[in-house]
Amino acid sequence: METVKVSPKYQVVIPKSIRKVLKIKPGEQMVIVEKDGIVRLIPIGDIRKTRGLARGLSTKGLRDESERFD
Structure with a gap:
């Protein structure tokens, strides 16, 4: 455990x-x-580090635009 001081x-x-x-x-x-x-x-992660995370992920079975609310 570390101790810090408030300036x-x-x-x-x-x-x-x-x-x-x-x-x-x-x-x-x-x-x-x-x-x-x-x-x-x-820490807020760098969005660039997630690049390629979903590569190869199937989109089969996702709703198409006709199912979306207007």
Whole structure:
């Protein structure tokens, strides 16, 4: 477990060990969520990393346009 300090500007530095494991780079965006007094920082994944994820996926059985609501 790492400890961080809040700066006068309410900023914290993500420890190097955490940045390395999560491969966080400068400028990356994160979502911050508070629940039950616990703050979580969640990296927003790069959409480009999902390229090719559905390659070869069959679209058979999907609704066609005539079934869509107007």
